[in-house]
Amino acid sequence: MSLSAFATLLERLAFTPQRGRKEQLLIAAFASQPDPDRGLMLAALTGDLRLRQVTPGLLRGLAETRVDAQLFAASYDFVGDLAETIALIWPVSGSDSPSLSEVVAELAETPKTRLPGVIAARLDGLGPSERYAYLKLATGALRVGVSARLARSSFAAWAGLPLAEVEEIWHALAPPYAELFAWGTGGPRPEAASRVPFRPVMLSTATDLEALSALDPADYAAEWKWDGIRVQAVSDGGLKRLYSRTGEDISGAFPDVIALMDFEGALDGELLVRRGAQIGSFAELQQRLNRKTVSAALLRSHPAGLRLYDALIWQGRDLRALSYDARRAVLAELPLGPQIDLSPQLPFASWEDLAALRANPPEAVIEGVMIKRRDSAYLAGRVKGPWFKWKRDPFLIDAVLMYAQRGHGKRSGYYSDFTFGVWHGEDLVPVGKAYFGFTDAELKELDRFVRTHTIERFGPMRSVARSKVVEVAFEGLNRSSRHKSGVAMRFPRINRIRDDKPASEADHLETLQAMLPSDG
Amino acid sequence: MPQPPLLIPKPEGLYCPDGDFYIDPMRPVPRALVTHGHADHARAGHGAVLATRQTLEIMAIRYGEGFAGQRQAAEGPLRLGNVDVSFHPAGHVLGSAQIAVTAGAQRVVVSGDYARVPTPTCAPFEPVPCDIFVTEATFALPVFHHPPPEAEIARLLASVAAYPDRAHLVGAYALGKAQRVIAALRQGGWQAPIHIHGALQRLCDYHIAQGIDLGDLRPATETRGKKADFAGAIVIAPPSAFASTWAQRFPDPVICFASGWMQVRARARQRGVELPLVISDHVDWPQLTATIAEVNPAEVWITHGREDALMRWCEMQGRAARPLHLVGYEEEAE
DSSP: OBHHHHHHHHHHHHHOOOHHHHHHHHHHHHHHSOTTHHHHHHHHHHTOOOOTTOOHHHHHHHHHHHSOHHHHHHHHHHHOOHHHHHHHHOSOOOOOOOBHHHHHHHHHHSOGGGHHHHHHHHHHHSOHHHHHHHHHHHHOOOOSSOOHHHHHHHHHHHHTOOHHHHHHHHTTOOTTOHHHHHHHTTOOOOOOOSSSOOOOOEEOEEOOHHHHTTSOGGGEEEEEEESSEEEEEEEETTEEEEEETTOOBOGGGOHHHHHHOOSSEEEEEEEEEEETTEEOOHHHHHTTSSOSSOOHHHHHHSOEEEEEEEEEEETTEEOTTSOHHHHHHHHTTSOOBTTEEEOOBOOOSSHHHHHHHHHSOSSTTEEEEEEEETTOOOOSEEOTTTEEEEEOOOEEEEEEEEEEEEOOGGGTTSEEEEEEEEEETTEEEEEEEEOOSSOHHHHHHHHHHHHHSEEEEETTEEEEOTTOEEEEEESEEEEOSSSTTSEEEESOEEEEEOTTSOGGGSOBHHHHHHHSOTTO | OOOOOSOEEETTEEEETTTTEEESOSSOOSEEEOSOOSTTTSOSOEEEEEEOHHHHHHHHHHHOTTSEEEEEEOOSOEEETTEEEEEEEOSSSTTOEEEEEEETTEEEEEOOSOOOSOOTTSOOOOOOOOSEEEEEETTOSTTOOOOOHHHHHHHHHHHHHHOTTSOEEEEOOTTTHHHHHHHHHHHTTOOSOEEEOGGGHHHHHHHHHTTOOOOOEEESSSOTTOGGGGTTOEEEEOGGGGGSGGGGGSSSOEEEEEOGGGGSHHHHHHTTOSEEEOOOSSOOHHHHHHHHHHHOOSEEEEEEEOHHHHHHHHHHHTOEEEEOOOOOSOTTOO
């Protein structure tokens, strides 16, 4: 893959808002580009290409050898992105288009002292778009609106492989992924050569009382659905790893959990902040997520632990073909501790019993119930039938529409992103944003309302008359210091339009504050 | 002995005491000289307006025949009070002119907005030697290197070919940019009909009447409810139309925007643009600095835009320069 082709791809990805279209662009690139360049492209998108030597300071210093420092500063201030500023401002251009492998090898192998000279020579030979792509590759922060997951799922779609299988071996692969592409083009599946492999996680589908009533409750077990993150804890001959449900290795951020894993096998469970029996809220767990390492202070203030659901491998034996009941029986042998225990099973004789439990969970951190068929094997991915999630009903509030912004693609020309607020004394304070949940007809109604009730415009944003009440559904509430209201909603969406309610009867901030978890 | 200044920046705009007129005033004045028809330079309500014939006709289209008490078309050199005045093409939009004001041995050229990239839609910029060159600084940062318009048109046509089921909506201001884009599309080989928003109709008609070939233009306003008719079509509209219900009639549109600002990704993304087209009717940094070097004035005055960066460049070149801090010219003037 030439740097020019990579530059074009980055540009199109950055300006394509629709996920499906981004996937098409990636599939076309996988199909048309040779090895090992397409593997390097994939690594750049998943964040696995780490050329740590190229720092922003180095690049800035380099730019200032070619451009007046004041003019550079004014330009950077205007453009707002270092790589883009340098790509545009660099005074000499050429029409080179080296391959990705050529520039990656050069960046990886050049000693740090010689790096500025090598990079400057490259920048001289490239055009502005290629310079941008080159600098983004070198610094590693692409920001083109493609997540690692989307890159992997596009690969799976191109290769015609189940995403779960790709994710299962991902952690054992390294750029430029020669084995992976060989597999994608009909070769053998790469052995998850490393020990402590990740195995695909079993996922559930949503259900409700009506669907359940067709099933015999005696065939099913139930557990609480804990609001942490789903993990797979693998311990193999002294090596221990903690994987997210998509196969990311998150061991580095959870040394406390790794220390708890005094077993031999692969277990499925929920990662939670817990102080013995007291389970912390999701907001507390968030403090621990997305870190490479963790401080001693955070380990003390936010200790993490596990609540176990299932066993895939136990002492060298693969249990996945066994029934749920059989696997749980094996799991019951595990010596428990204050930070690691089994997710308890719920006693129920009828779906109405379970509904009653679900309606009144003992802890705020429970977000519903899981229903698992007792004779079901442990299957990869989201299979409809053996496992169901029956989430608690969403929280509902009535809020007043405050601002609206235009959408993209099929929603071009429609105001489809809404900010809403609730009363705080005499004022409305914004509490969230939603861009789904409504029907097409409701979208038209909201769009019409925005157009006829605009009171102020700020670029693409409109402020509207405070007269439209919407019912907002959301899954949970966290404290937030970044929002003026002090609260942040999870998965807010517009449930329906409340034309029957005047704005004065919308909810108050106090109502939301009362919904906050007490430990937050 | 130093001469008294020929032009003075006042709140209404640049004023010439010896000729008793303003150039591109932002408020109604008794006598105005107007460089070109964009709304932030050409306002309605002056006592008398002197401008090129085309600028006067464009003002009449935009504001109605009664846009000024009196009007006079600039043809050949003119004497106003104690100064000589002449109009010279600026290459920005149809009718656009630089205004040269001469008294004794001193000449000031007010360039208005100007461009150096040739277009069939207006006469090319003509460098006029002068003592003081009054320049815009809209794109006065060394990051602005506008690519050749034909390369941008090729990107647009490639996207049209790649998405035959979608309409391409190109945002372009009604005076100048829209016609510049249409003419560039024709030069790039697009001979199919181009659909235009109703707000562009009269100005496009005027360009055609002035002998500029824009090819087959069709209104994009009359086929409500027939989305598929616009599959594969190119539609030109003022950018404000994207916010209106007008945009709802097109099949899954690709939003494009033709502007020099599109070179900066964040700007393009802020506007929700899917295909940014860097097509400008202003000078970019190399053209701006080359124009100053070519005109080679004793002093550079800077009207609006990124004055600080251009001041810095003049300082580095050993050129005398001053910012005029004129308020009222649009930051987004394009």
